[in-house]
Amino acid sequence: MNKKIVVLGGGESGVGAAILAKDKGMDVFLSDYGKIAPHYKQQLIDEGIAWEEGGHDESRILAADEVIKSPGIAPTAPIMVKIAERGIPVISEIEFAGRYTDAKMVCITGSNGKTTTTLLTYHILKNAGINVGLAGNVGSSLALQVAREHHDVYVIELSSFQLENMYEFKANIAVMLNITPDHLDRYDYKMQNYVNAKFRIIRNLTPEDAFIFWQDDPVIQAQLRQVTTEARMYPFSEHLEKDVDAYIDADDELVLNTSHTSLKMPRNHLALHGLHNLYNSMAAGLSACLLDIRKEDIRRALEDFEGVEHRLEYVATVNGVRYINDSKATNVNSCWYALESMPKGVVLILGGKDKGNDYTEIESLVKEKVKAIVCMGKDNAKLLDFFTGKVDAIYDTHSLQDAVDTCAAIAASGDTVLLSPCCASFDLFSSYEDRGRQFKDAVKRLK
Structure with missing residues (x-):
């Protein structure tokens, strides 16, 4: 009998997940408590996927073998409470898509700078000739790309909401830019709950994987004393400190050091200005080094990136x-x-x-x-x-x-x-x- 999949939420991630589930031969139903945008409705119609909007058919939803939940739906939503009471597994679109690809995953989270760092990393890889996809909070749904395209590498921006329902998914390179209070209304106004969600990005990392993070973030440092990872650690900082792998040296040059590649370039050649953008450039540069991108390609992309709409x-x-x-x-x-x-x-x-x-x-x-x-x-x-x-x-x-x-x-x-x-x-x-x-x-x- 075909596996029954219910997708909650008819946006980019939900429609992508529904299409991937359909392509894998599953019995798919998509439900959105609100309105579905016309272009997503048309996609569902074209694919022959059953859907509803403006409410939930609870009997149909609660008959699911597995639920794929869009990140904006809070776990406290009434339908989610009923799903939990039935013991139906709930996963994210990213978790679902990860089951069907062996592409390398560069996953980026943090309270601030995620989008810039994700787009900058994608820019470096794409300009270096890598067959790369852009997914998560930016770009197209990862599930849709896994279903209908083929990429060797995905660069994925992950919010805490997306990380909540990820279990077996594994990054090859996990990036943690910073953690400051955000979305506390979703986390019972408890900072530790938010931190725990963010740190799900290091789940399942192996000794072959890498964890890139800001060395001077007190919240990250405190959490690293509580959790362990087998991954190789690549911390970055504004200035040279013990064990950091990216920093600005005495000559005002950006230094990137990894086991794969080392490079230097003048800080004033970076396309993005400001201390926060320095950290974003470091994280993207370290990721590119670990993927064996040529030094000249990394330098050029860090110099000509044009930034992100609505961010400074x-x-x-x-x-x-x-x-x-x-x-x-x-x-x-x-x-x-x-x-x-x-x-x-x-x-x-x-x-x-x-x-x-x-x-x-x-x-x-x-x-x-x-x-x-x-x-x-x-x-x-x-x-x-x-x-x-x-x-x-x-x-x-x-x-x-x-x-x-x-x-x-x-x-x-x-x-x-x-x-x-x-x-x-x-x-x-x-x-x-x-x-x-x-x-x-x-x-x-x-x-």
Whole structure:
């Protein structure tokens, strides 16, 4: 009898998983409690896969042999509780896809910098002529690529949500950029639960595999004292420390050292600027070295990478004021990195759906660099309470257009208007991409 697979969630990962399950001869049903986007519906129709939207057929779902859950569905959702009560195994799309490929896996996680590092690693490998796929939070569904394409290597961005339901899946190179508080509403407001989810990336690593991580992250260091891995360790740091494999030397050159490849290049040749991007470049460079990419290919790709939309993205200069779109900064630590790379004279736009944020992390940088804060959200009370009196001026706005108009009115030539919200976008926008695009449109209207 065919294995009964139920896929929950009709987005990129869910539809990809359903197609792979169909191709493997399984009995597949996809269910989405909300609406499925028209292009995903069409894919399901074209593939002849049974689906539903706007609710769950519980009897059909609870008859599954295995459930593939989209990462955005919380384990506390009513249908998930019923699935757990029945003892039905629940896995992620990444876990499912990993069963059907022997490609090498470069898996990247961290609270901040994941997307940049993933795209940079992919850029290096693709430009070096590797048959490489891009998956996870960026690119196409891993399951769909495994079903319909063939790649020798996959570069995969993994969120804590995706890692939650991974068990047998194995990375060949696991990258941990940093861990700072994020998504605590998903983890019972317990930081350790979030850390445990992140560290699932090192599950199943063997002595032939590699673990690349930021040496100076206190949360990573504390967890490494509690867990063990057989993988070879490749820590990176800003400066040379004991045992680090990537650092900046006394001549301001980036040094990458692995058992496979060693290379040096001037730091000022890196395409990406700022301390956080230095770490992203180190992690991507170490991954490429371990995959035996030629030194000249690594250097060239680190020099010509063009960055990520919505991450410290320059938009325009209007009346001498620079406008920067950092809409991807959906947590406080992301905003810290953005402010760290800015000159003084920042007009900072904050606000959105608060995920249990602690703003003390950016307090000293705000006092040092920010001349005004413009709050932008349905409810700005927490931001107003925290920052009033800590900056010269603070404003309460409830739409993006009002926020941008306010910034334009108070910013002087030489200032920087920085959208780096610290919060999720779902109070006023459909996604951080939607927020970023609307910001760019509003800035262009200022000209």
